[in-house]
Amino acid sequence: MVKVRTGRPAKNSRIKSKGIDLVFDILVYVIALLALIIVAFPLMNVISCSFSSGKMVQTGQVGIFPKEFNLEAYEMVYGYSDIWVGYRNTIYYTFVGTFLNVVFTILMAYPLSRKDLKGRGAVMKLLVFTMMFSGGLIPNYMLVKNLHLINTAWSLWLPGLISVYNVIVMKTFFQSTIPDELLEAAQIDGCTNRRFLWSVVLPLSKTILAVMILLYAIGHWNNYFSAMLYLNEEKKYPLQIFLRDILISSQIDMTSLSGTGVQEMMKRLEMQILMKYALIVVSSVPVFIMYPFVQKYLVKGVMIGSVKG
Structure with missing residues (x-):
């Protein structure tokens, strides 16, 4: 008499599906983080430059934080x-x-x-x-x-x-x-x-x-x-x-x-x-x-x- 195993393939399939979902979620978060950096960095740089000294801006030393703060x-x-x-x-x-x-x-x-x-x-x-x-x-x-x-x-x-x-x-x-x-x-x-x-x-x-x-x-x-x-x-x-x-x-x-x-x-x-x-x-x-x-x-x-x- 041949024994038929049940349950294990479905369990393996669920584990595999969860693994694919996890990889997909990680990929989505990585892409979203990269998009955030691409958008946020220029914006923060513009704001920081407006509050920095002209010398710091002209020499390219300003990043996301002001240098030599002034108004x-x-x-x-x-x-x-x-x-x-x-x-x-x-x-x-x-x-x-x-x-x-x-x-x-x-x-x-x-x-x-x-x-x-x-x-x-x-x-x-x-x-x-x-x-x-x-x-x-x-x-x-x-x-x-x-x-x-x-x-x-x-x-x-x-x-x-x-x-x-x-x-x-x-x-x-x-x-x-x-x-x-x-x-x-x-x-x-x-x-x-x-x-x-x-x-x-x-x-x-x-x-x-x-x-x-x-x-x-x-x-x-x-x-x-x-x-x-x-x-x-x-x-x-x-x-x-x-x-x-x-x-x-x-x-x-x-x-x-x-x-x-x-x-x-x-x-x-x-x-x-x-x-x-x-x-x-x-x-x-x-x-x-x-x-x-x-x-x-x-x-x-x-x-x-x-x-x-």
Whole structure:
């Protein structure tokens, strides 16, 4: 009589599976650690350089900790009289612009997520077409000018009011998260489309809303070219324009230096290097503050749009 052994192969299989999982987990942690180092080291280096002396930065002796700590660069940046005007304008442009972007993205994405919308396929094709082809810089400027939006805040808001990519991500989120049965139940109770969007869809979409707010807010905060192109009054300039002016004003004019001005030239060169790092930190602080609160929503929301789009 032949004896059949049972249990041992399954046990060996479980041990082997656990070993493979352990190796995979270690590999994931190693890759994540390397990615953290790649991202964190340049960031820490920029911050450390902004708090170090120009001599240490120029000679490349600054790593992740400041050398010869000083605040001279920040004193010069915040001593610029118009820097607070730039902060005020940028906060205003970012807050209002982000609000408009999110509202109109919702109004575009939600109807396109409804299966009962006729012609939504044609609308989506038109939207995708605009992602591949655009009028270009000169037609856009002529359009803004003909609409009498030059030197107004609307010139920064209207041309980029809706991002097609964000519309697609939000539309996909609505389709994959809001079940059709929920809409049918609401309609049976007499709920209108507007009430359903406000009372049901939006409360269940905090993830994607946080993602949209972050993406649009960063875009407005870093908006530099549009402001330089459409605004011509200094009192309306955003922070980025003022920071650019500070950096330009600290440039060294080599033609005006005499033989005895070498020491002064070196001092100004060191300050110019420090200014670059300080300006990066100054312009990035609000984003650093906001990102930790929404980063978990950012990962979840963007992955939903990318995998199921």
